[in-house]
Amino acid sequence: MGSGTKIAKKSLVSFLNGYKRANELIFEERKKRLAKLTPEQSLREYIELCELADELSEKIESEEILQKRLEILIKRRMLFNKKIE
Numbered sequence: 001m002g003s004g005t006k007i008a009k010k011s012l013v014s015f016l017n018g019y020k021r022a023n024e025l026i027f028e029e030r031k032k033r034l035a036k037l038t039p040e041q042s043l044r045e046y047i048e049l050c051e052l053a054d055e056l057s058e059k060i061e062s063e064e065i066l067q068k069r070l071e072i073l074i075k076r077r078m079l080f081n082k083k084i085e
Helices: 009-036 039-084
Strands: none
Touching: none
8 A cells, every 4th residue: 555665653753843843943933024024014925925826816717717618628529429420
């Protein structure tokens, strides 16, 4: 079922604890940086995040529409082929 690679439990626990500690440090650094932002800087970051979210949602939506369009074309082609036979 697995890849066949065995990892010692002690090594895995140590690895995960390292990631946990790194995440804690990154979180604290972010809190310090955000506390130092001026209202203008904070607003600018917020607007940039909103714009990024809009761009990503448009891309995802476009891919979904494209996929749906492709499904419709395939179904249409299959019906066309059945009528020819």
